[in-house]
Amino acid sequence: xLGGDEPPECPRCAAETGTLERQVREDIAALGDLADxxxxxxxxxxxxxxxxxxxxxxxxxxPLAKELRATLKALTDAVAVRTAPDDDDEFxxxxxxx
Numbered sequence: 001x002l003g004g005d006e007p008p009e010c011p012r013c014a015a016e017t018g019t020l021e022r023q024v025r026e027d028i029a030a031l032g033d034l035a036d037x038x039x040x041x042x043x044x045x046x047x048x049x050x051x052x053x054x055x056x057x058x059x060x061x062x063p064l065a066k067e068l069r070a071t072l073k074a075l076t077d078a079v080a081v082r083t084a085p086d087d088d089d090e091f092x093x094x095x096x097x098x
Contacts, residue, residue, distance in 0.1 A: 023049075027072075052065055
């Protein structure tokens with residue numbers, strides 16, 4: 001009602017971004033809350049996506065795209081490991097009496 005239901009968007013996030021960076025930000029936001037080293041990986045992914053969006057002014061695009069893919073894979077793997085159910089028992093519930 002007073003506009004305080006959602007936090008204001010940070011100026012850096014609201015700044016003009018390229019298509020790839022905007023998509024990377026949306027995809028990472030969909031992962032939910034980040035923990036441990038995940039925020040650092042997210043920031044690296046944002047920077048790499050921005051560099052790809054700017055074009056080959058600073059670096060050739062293929063190495064940037066390869067590094068971006070590797071960073072996003074590391075991030076999604078870290079989130080998957082952290083949020084995976086705790087099934088370290090290879091026999092399931094066979095040891096539980098019924």
